[in-house]
Amino acid sequence: MNLCAMLALLAQCFPGHDSIIRGVYVNPYQANRQAYWEEIFSKADSGLINTVIVDFKSDYGFLTYESAVELAHEIDAVKKHFDIDDLIQNASKHNLNLIARIVCFRDNYLSRHKKFGIRDDSGKIWTDAKGIAWTNPYIDDVQGYLLAITKEIVDRGIKAVAYDYVRFPTDGEVARIRLTDVKGSHVDVITRFLEKAREEIDAEIGACVFGFSLWQPLSAEGQDIQRLGEHIDVLYPMLYPSHFGRNFKNEETEIWRNYWIYFDSVRESFAKLPCMVRVVPFVQGFEYRAKVYGSDYVFSQINGALSAGTDGFMIWNARSDYSTCWQALEWTRNSLHMRFGSTKRANVRRVLRYQYPEAEGQ
Numbered sequence: 623m624n625l626c627a628m629l630a631l632l633a634q635c636f637p638g639h640d641s642i643i644r645g646v647y648v649n650p651y652q653a654n655r656q657a658y659w660e661e662i663f664s665k666a667d668s669g670l671i672n673t674v675i676v677d678f679k680s681d682y683g684f685l686t687y688e689s690a691v692e693l694a695h696e697i698d699a700v701k702k703h704f705d706i707d708d709l710i711q712n713a714s715k716h717n718l719n720l721i722a723r724i725v726c727f728r729d730n731y732l733s734r735h736k737k738f739g740i741r742d743d744s745g746k747i748w749t750d751a752k753g754i755a756w757t758n759p760y761i762d763d764v765q766g767y768l769l770a771i772t773k774e775i776v777d778r779g780i781k782a783v784a785y786d787y788v789r790f791p792t793d794g795e796v797a798r799i800r801l802t803d804v805k806g807s808h809v810d811v812i813t814r815f816l817e818k819a820r821e822e823i824d825a826e827i828g829a830c831v832f833g834f835s836l837w838q839p840l841s842a843e844g845q846d847i848q849r850l851g852e853h854i855d856v857l858y859p860m861l862y863p864s865h866f867g868r869n870f871k872n873e874e875t876e877i878w879r880n881y882w883i884y885f886d887s888v889r890e891s892f893a894k895l896p897c898m899v900r901v902v903p904f905v906q907g908f909e910y911r912a913k914v915y916g917s918d919y920v921f922s923q924i925n926g927a928l929s930a931g932t933d934g935f936m937i938w939n940a941r942s943d944y945s946t947c948w949q950a951l952e953w954t955r956n957s958l959h960m961r962f963g964s965t966k967r968a969n970v971r972r973v974l975r976y977q978y979p980e981a982e983g984q
Contacts, residue, residue: 640669640672642928642932642933642934642958643672643673643719643902643933643934643935643936644670644671644672644673644934644935644951644954644955645671645672645673645674645675645719645721645902645934645935645936645937646662646671646673646674646675646907646936646937646939646942646944646947647674647675647676647723647904647936647937647938647939647942648662648674648675648676648677648942649677649940649941649942650676650677650680650686650701650703650704651703652941652942653676653677653686653703653704653709654703654704658942659712662674662718663712663715663716663718665948665951666716666717666718667716669955670948670951670952670954670955671718671951672717672718672719673718673719673720673721673934673936674713674718674719674720674721675721675722675723675784675936676704676709676720676721676722676723677723677725678706678722678723678724678771678775678780678783679723679724679725679726679729679768679771680725681725681728681754681787682728682729682730682731682754683699683725683728683729683730683731683732683733684699684700684701684731685699685700685701685702685771686701686702686703686704687702687703687704687705687706687775688700688702688705688706689771689774690774691767691770691771691774693732693735693767693770694767694771696735697731697732697734697735698731699731699732706775706778706779706780707778707779710778710779710780719782720780720781720782721782721783721784721828722775722780722782722783722784723783723784723786723830724768724771724772724783724784724785724786725786725787726759726768726785726786726787726788726789726815727756727757727758727759727764727787727788727789727790727791728750728754728756728787728791729755729756729757730754730755732757732764732767733747733755733756733757734747734755737802738757738758738761738763738764739755739756739757739758740755740756740757740758740791740799740800740801741799741800741802742795742798742799742800743798743800744798748791748794748795748798748799749794750791750793750794751793751794752793752794756790756791758801758802758803759790759808759811759812759815759844760801760802760803760804760805760811761802761803765815765818768785768815769818769819769822769823772819772823772825773822773823776823776824776825780825781825781826782825782826782828782856783823783825783826783827783828784828784829784830784856784858785816785819785827785828785829785830786830786858787830788812788815788816788829788830788831788844788845789808789812789831789832789840789843789844789845790808790812790842790843790844792842792843796842807841807844808841808842808843808844809839809841809844809845809846809849811844812844812845812850813844813846813849813850813852813853816829816850816853816854817852817853819853820853820854826855826856827853827854827855827856828854828855828856828857828858828902829850829854829856829857829858830858830859830860830904831845831847831850831857831858831859831860832845832859832860832865833859833860833861833862833865833866833883833887833903834865834866835847835859836859836861836887836890836891836894837887837890847859847891847894847895848894848895851894851895851896851899852896854899855898855899855900856899856900856901856902856933857891857895857899857900857901857902858902858903858904858936859887859891859901859903859904860903860904860938861883861884861887861903861904861905861906861923861927862904862905862906862910862938863876863879863880863883863906863911863912863923864906864908864910864911864912866883870883871883871886876912876913876914876919876922877918877919877922878922880919880922880923880926881922881923881925881926881929882926883923883926884903884905884923884924884925884926884927884930884932885926885927885929885930886930887903887930888901888903888926888927888930888931888932889930889931892930892931900933900934901932901933902932902933902934902935902936903923903927903932903935903936904935904936904937904938905920905923905924905927905935905936905937905938906919906920906923906938907920907937907938907939907944907946907947908938908939908940915946916946917946917947917949917950917953918950920937920946920947920950921950921953921954923935924950924954925954925957928954928957928958937951
């Protein structure tokens, strides 16, 4: 076989740097602004990002697209912010992977319908520390509503979904929560929901989880990644350094602490998940509890994740303001070229030396 042909064939076995997910979160309000999308598309065209995750069901529970789900209209949850067909078409035009974020059980709309909401010890609808109500994950119709929304957007052309708040509440007066229809543990019911999604939805299924769930199961929240991992394609751990106790990975500098939080956490997830589940951590793109927040702060997280062999990363900023992050993404783009160029060349050389020793030195 000609050496050049061998190299071309072997190169197909090793993914290029663009297979690594490099994404940002876009909230419903920015998703309604053409000027904002023009900036995002420009960054995609320049190679800084290749993925966006957009709310299709928001943190408050409203749907951001024109849904035909009857129950969504009945509870007045349809608040169109963008045209789903235009979004899919434009994302494809700019080679952007589009992920639909669906907030599950934190829902100010469905929780007030019938008795779908979590109740407190007085029988009233329970609300979290921000005054937002939650639905009861044990109720089959609550899960059915989420699956109906997912099926609808997949039928419209969405190929990947990320379930967020796929858990029980953790902040507020949780001791006052009184659940009904309880069947099994919190982990059992969250796992059953993802199992249903895996069986019924013809799309990539992802789950967003607390970062600390990579280190130990969170039974109260219902997040055990070893069990959830059996029913998903992608795990999106929220590894924000601000959300770990200061003694966790207490390095000499903030930059190195960020690096090791991501590196060690990603490696920990690999040890617990099925090998086919991809790990794409969320990166902290906001300054909360950061001593010095800037491009270095963002890049140190990305660098830790990539060094651990992650499948990519998503940057989170609630306002979808990435003015501080673009520089870090430029460094990442350059870093990926070097990482994957050298890795691919080394892999090709190893295979060639083993299979075609006569090619050595050519």
